[in-house]
Amino acid sequence: MKRRVYMDHSATTPVRPEVVEAMMPYFGESFGNASSVHGFGQEGRSAVESAREKVASLIGADPEEIIFTSGGTESDNLAIVGTANAQVKKGRHVITSAIEHHAVLNTCTALAKAGFEATVLPVDGGGLVDPEELARSLRPDTVLVSVMTANNEVGVIEPVAELAAIAHRAGAAFHTDAVQAAGKVPLKVDELDVDLLTISAHKFYGPKGIGALYRRKGTRILPIMRGGHHERKLRPGTENVPGIVGMAAALELACGEMPREMERLRGLRDRLQVGIMNGIADVRLNGDPDHRLPHLLNVSIIGAEGESILLSLDAYGIACSTGSACTSGSLEPSHVLIAMGIPPEIAHGSLRFSLGRMNTGEDVDYVLEVLPTVVGRLREMSPTYKKARP
Secondary structure, three states: OOOOEEOEOOOOOOOOHHHHHHHHHHHOOOOOOOOOOOHHHHHHHHHHHHHHHHHHHHOOOOHHHEEEEOOHHHHHHHHHHHHHHHOOOOOOEEEEEOOOOHHHHHHHHHHHHOOOEEEEEOEOOOOOEOHHHHHHHOOOOEEEEEOOOEOOOOOEEOOHHHHHHHHHHOOOEEEEEOOOOOOOOOOOHHHHOOOEEEEEHHHOOOOOOOEEEEEOOOOOOOOOOOOOOHHHHOOOOOOOHHHHHHHHHHHHHHHHHHHHHHHHHHHHHHHHHHHHHHHOOOEEEOOOOOOEOOOEEEEEEOOOOHHHHHHHHHHOOEEOEOOOHHHOOOOOOOHHHHHOOOOHHHHOOEEEEEOOOOOOHHHHHHHHHHHHHHHHHHHHHOOOOOOOOO
């Protein structure tokens, strides 16, 4: 039987058995609509509110500040569009960064087409936003700044607290997409000083199709969908009770294991990084080496196309990524790497390894055994690759 190694946890994670167990009653005997007033419905309502309290406590928020959504994309849209529409009397200017997830970038682009103005901040070669650049870009009519906590492709962790303080001094609200950070690194909304924060359960071993938006008390947003009065009139639609329960259970488990798991994954990632750098010539590390997620490694392998490497590794049972899962199938080089100043021909050779609970040292060794052979074969077929001179 072919060995299978999954190193694409930044795309999605398997649902933990404990999470499935917590969810199961709400698919069957406790199936009631959480908005119904009878006993069946109140069982669901009790589960939703218990989960809300749990999620809130894990990020240092109050329960009434948590809005459940269908995932990270909806939460980002609600935060950005909802804030912009609520603040039109103040202004029509929003700011984001060049390396955001498309759930943020495309939403800001849509706002620009609707009469707002969007400023996109550059990043340095490591993927970091310069706080001084943000300060220079703020205007009296700026209503929102949205900069992610940690990047989904290279893992760089942004100076969110510093950026948020700058935005607040200018009277702008601050949103952070923390989808990749939740369950991986500590997240406390007061320490980050954010007004809005996005998380999604399937990134930390919870179910797909459920997420949450933290909204600080006093932060004005308007709903982006029309319907009932669910989720404090901000997110209409029947609550996904099993998903909400599963999300809370998964986040509680991830946060409880975080200190130990962070160290373990950092050790595996560094072992993988050293092995690749020592075993293959002409490899570039992408992303700031000192400010990054503990489980994620992004490298560019010069002279070999990333998609070809990916497919070759898949034949050996190894799953990784060439970048964001949401842009797989695109022939365009990563917008994140391009924003970091990496030439397109090098960006095309990028690979993202994102490790998780199931990965072991043996998995890392297997990748290090297979990858040099795959790269060597692809480079031999490349008409342009020339081996670096010593």
